[in-house]
Amino acid sequence: MADDESTAKKIFTDVRVIVMLALVIFSILSIYVLPPAFDKGVEGNIQLGLDLQGGSWVQLSFQSEVVRFSSPTMSADALAQKIWDKAGIEAVAVSDDKIEIRKLLTQEEVENLFNEIGDVKLVAYTQGVSKETADDVKRILEDKVNNLGTQDAKINTISGSNNVATYIRIELAGTDISTAQDLVSSQGKFEIRIVTEGNETAHVLYGDSVTSVSRPSQSPPGSGSWGVAFTLSEDGAKALRDACIQYGATKEPEKHYLNMYLDGEQVYDAPLSSDLATKLLTGTVNDLRASTGMGDDGLEKAQVLEIHLRAGALPVDVTTAGLGSVSAQMGDYFKFVCIIAALLALGAVGVTVYLRYHEPSIVLPMLLTNIAELIILLGFSRYVQQLDLASIAGLIAVIGTGIDQLIVVTDEVLHEGKVPSPNVYLKRFKRALVIITVAAATVIFAMVPLILMDLSTLKGFAIITILGVLVGVIVTRPAYGKIIMAILSKKPAKEISSDSKDE
Structure with missing residues (x-):
């Protein structure tokens, strides 16, 4: 009994464990108490995407083009003014040799217009708008959404490699298609x-x-x-x-x-x-x-x-390029499937770890640390990210990568079946942290392009994965290292099996 009390004291008085528990409590409060959300079911304050809640999406195509030109005498601003004077079409300078023409013209029509103006030649033609205009459109739509109190919305521009935005996609959870289309087309007074x-x-x-x-x-x-x-x-x-x-x-x-x-x-x-x-x-x-x-x-x-x-009017005309909806019943089904998938992942991880170590005192801390990490992630996502199917996939991926890194920590600190002396332990533990930090950096670098490339369906996966890696390296892995040391330090060598070898 005294040993158990001493072990518990070592665990719960360590600052790393205290930080992890504090973040778990804060996350639970964020989900259910700040503000109160006990009537919203298991998701609480977590924003669910239309995949899980049902709703509609509308994808709009910009009725505009960005063109590159060459002219020995005319600047981009001067050409934009000439287009207005000649054809009554609004145009804005994008760079020294690019302009955005805010009316959908074919490449042939642009060439004819330039011929009429004179002293200017069309070099390249791309349908869409500049990044600045796309950001304006996104900001206007976000303002509309916020004014209507529709918070569960995602608005993303879709751009090509030349930084010209071709589409913008609006996802509105809990909103029918008719309301979504009205929201896009409506103007205020x-x-x-x-x-x-x-x-x-x-x-x-x-x-x-x-x-x-x-x-x-x-x-x-x-x-x-x-x-x-x-x-x-x-x-x-x-x-x-x-x-x-x-x-x-x-x-x-x-x-x-x-x-x-x-x-x-x-x-x-x-x-x-x-x-x-x-x-x-x-x-x-x-x-x-x-x-x-x-x-x-x-x-x-x-x-x-x-x-x-x-x-609320958009700076360029848009046309509907696609739309669709997910029913609330289908959203409930997806939620059920995601919960089952997460439970199966945790169960599979628990069985795998037990088969490796044959020691419940290792399996339980690993699973509890993994669960704590998921709770912290859900608490953070309440502020930064909707949970859709891609985000849930990121959470499940975090379960696997998290356990993998906890195994690295466990194998590194074990010495002939038990925790070695404090100095050797710290040396091995630091080595383990270096290994998982390098692995975490690799994952982050792999995920960053998914955030930057306007792939809206994968952005949630990348954000949750990066958050999971950061929470693991900064919070849960150090806390687990202290927990496993306190638990295994009282175990006889014969009770624990591991593949690790002493130096």
Whole structure:
């Protein structure tokens, strides 16, 4: 009894074991208590993908192209302006020799347009959008999803090797196809109002008067002051001028704020600049700029404001390239199969370890450490990753790789069937940690491309696998080393079998 108490004391007073147990408790609290989620079943707060919960997915194709050109006299910005002047098609510069044409044209049509402009030659043609535009589209869709409270959503762009995004895929767990399509195509109600006096405001114009919205930029360039430029139609510019004159904003601009609302919620407010007020006294102004502040905070606010000014409209047209759904019943079936697969994996691991060592005091700590690792992973995934079938596959893979590394630790520290002296033990244990750290680094390097290559169906697998490797190397392997030392140090040599040999 005294030996058991001493062993337990050695285990539960070690800082590595305490850290592991603390993370297990934190993970359980995250899943079920922060916030309370006892009514959500076994998954608690864990976000389930549409594979496990049921839902819909929509894949959109961008109606645009990125082209490379050559011209001895014309810059990318100049060519974009020429395209607008010649054909009334919006185009933006991507790099010194690339532009994005925001209307779907065939390669032949682009060549004909360049011939009409003159002094420019088409070098390469790829349907899709630039990475910057794809990020804008993703941000706008994420904003829509968040505004509707649809948190269980995954939005991923699909790009080729030339960094041109061709598709964007939206997965909405618990959402039917009709709602998913409406979400993609819907626009909000955007309104600008002017402060008249006190807290009173008056309507100025709606979002249909905003004809174009530019990307966030610094003005002057390099100043660090961010903002969003936008253009009003003639009617919108006249409505703005009339309101500013009527309510005295041209005389006292600092007292008359322009407030912007999206679906009734205020998203921006700022007074007129004195320069704009002076210009409005003499005529209408179509080109406006909303300043959002300095530095990273100003950039973030500018990116959000750009979305609001567009009222949820995407910068390029899209068409549905594919859609589908998973029924809730099928999701329940997948959940059941995943649970069975995880239990079978744990059972198979337990039998394999027992056949190797024939010692329950080794098998039980290994399995409990593996289970602790899974709980920690599930707790972390509650914050960083939806659980879909690919993520579950990553969890099951972690069970196998985790046990493999625990076997490496066990074999390294055993010496003629028992734990050696503390100095030899530490030497062997450090050697084991070096081995599993190198193996972990190899796994991480193998998984990183799956995260970076826009393979949305495999990204969850890669993220969970990397998290599992990091949790194992940093937390559970060191804790297991202490546990196994405390347990095996009191065992006679004849009780334990191992293939390890002393140096």
